[in-house]
Amino acid sequence: MITVVLVDDHPVVRRGLRALLEELPELEPVGEAADGAEALRLLEHLAAEGRPRPDVVLMDLQMGSGMHGVEATRRITALPDAPAVLILTTYNTDADILSAVEAGATGYLLKDAPPEELASAIRAAAKGDTVLAPPVAARLLGRSRPGRPVLSPRELEILELLAEGLPNRQISKRLFISEATVKTHLVHIYDKLGVDSRTSAIAAAMQTGLIRAR
DSSP, X not given: OEEEEEEOSOHHHHHHHHHHHHTSTTEEEEEEESSHHHHHHHHHHHHHTTOOOOSEEEEOSOOTTSOOHHHHHHHHHTXXXXXXXXXXXXXXXXXXXXXXXXXXXXXXXXXXXXXXXHHHHHHHHHXXXXXXXXXXXXXXXXXXXXXXOOOOHHHHHHHHHHHTTOOHHHHHHHHTOOHHHHHHHHHHHHHHHTOSSHHHHHHHHHHTTSSOOO
């Protein structure tokens, strides 16, 4: 039996996922959480009760004002005897994918995946295998194609914050780096994208799918 924790801020989505998993004899949902912080508390609670740790955490990325999926993935995968974290989201930009993979996610699926693909991915994640939805794998492969700008995870992170409208000072506070470091990253970003302003950088990044359109 493969035990699964569901993490998503939409109750209807969690209910649907639970119903799907309960139809499969080898998969058992053992808990739900509305954001990353709640998921961590749930895992701590299960451990305190002496219950076996779940095999897989099915994790959304963006969850309202709560702890987002990337940070939750980073913290969960750092736990002793950590469960596998399988991302299930609607987002497939470079920034989202790379951040999740760097945080330790075992796999990355999109929410439009067929039920049999999701079930297969959960089984694979429980065994420690890497699982990538075809569109996600294509995006990762596309980063190495000639002519397409390749930005580091930190540069992509800064681009996302630029798109949110944050000035350099707020970006530095959010990422715990100096303003000088932010400016240095911006120089590299502008150079890689062939632009000379924040607005042009955001537009170019959205056009190439590096970050999400706002």
